[in-house]
Amino acid sequence: MVKVTIKSKVLSKNDQIAQSNRLRLHEKGIRSFNMIGSPGSGKTSLLEAVFQSCGDKANCAVIEGDVKTDNDMQRIAALGVPAVQIQTEGACHLNAEQIESKLENLPLDDTNLLVIENVGNLICPVSYDLGEDCRLIVISVTEGEDKPLKYPSAFISADAIVITKIDLAPYVDVVPQQLKANALSINPNLKVFMTSAKTGEGIDKFADFFYAPDENNIKE
Ligand code: MG
Ligand code: ZN
Numbered sequence: 001m002v003k004v005t006i007k008s009k010v011l012s013k014n015d016q017i018a019q020s021n022r023l024r025l026h027e028k029g030i031r032s033f034n035m036i037g038s039p040g041s042g043k044t045s046l047l048e049a050v051f052q053s054c055g056d057k058a059n060c061a062v063i064e065g066d067v068k069t070d071n072d073m074q075r076i077a078a079l080g081v082p083a084v085q086i087q088t089e090g091a092c093h094l095n096a097e098q099i100e101s102k103l104e105n106l107p108l109d110d111t112n113l114l115v116i117e118n119v120g121n122l123i124c125p126v127s128y129d130l131g132e133d134c135r136l137i138v139i140s141v142t143e144g145e146d147k148p149l150k151y152p153s154a155f156i157s158a159d160a161i162v163i164t165k166i167d168l169a170p171y172v173d174v175v176p177q178q179l180k181a182n183a184l185s186i187n188p189n190l191k192v193f194m195t196s197a198k199t200g201e202g203i204d205k206f207a208d209f210f211y212a213p214d215e216n217n218i219k220e
Pocket of ligand 2: 091092093124125
């Protein structure tokens with residue numbers, strides 16, 4: 001029982017900081033995404049594809065979360081988009097305090113859209129509000145059709161999902177429409193996008209949402 005009590009206190013402190021992050025971003029007119037997905041699901045490649053094919057239409061800034069390396073921050077910065085890296089040194093999720101500490105290092109006065117790429121993990125990042133407006137699950141066809149059924153919390157908490165690597169579907173015997181149907185069976189309100197960063201398929205359509213998400217996704 002003690003363990004349960006401690007965990008709930010940690011989460012509530014996180015939620016307080018998350019709410020303060022959200023207010024701070026809204027005061028500056030900044031909308032934000034929290035991207036959650038397994039390692040190798042294609043989160044960074046999706047961002048690269050959007051920035052490369054559509055440009056940075058919203059003055060974006062990116063916070064990258066990884067256990068080690070600043071590889072992903074370098075990939076984003078190479079496209080001219082301001083980016084900072086959080087190395088968690090073992091932790092498998094980002095928390096709101098880490099985001100708060102990195103906001104100082106970003107040009108917030110010139111930013112309209114903040115993208116937080118979480119540590120690759122489909123489980124515990126779900127429990128940590130970072131202050132985002134919109135939660136985006138990124139899942140590749142190579143992970144299999146049944147993952148929404150096996151990891152429902154991520155899909156319940158999300159506003160939208162991006163199914164990536166659809167060019168690989170024939171090689172891994174996965175039907176993207178079945179993956180989509182499984183996600184919608186968990187959460188019928190999800191917006192679903194099908195993309196391939198490799199071929200560019202679906203990137204424009206996702207970019208329309210990315211740069212102008214539904215008003216319903218702006219949290220109070
Ligand atoms: Mg990445
Ligand atoms: Zn974790």
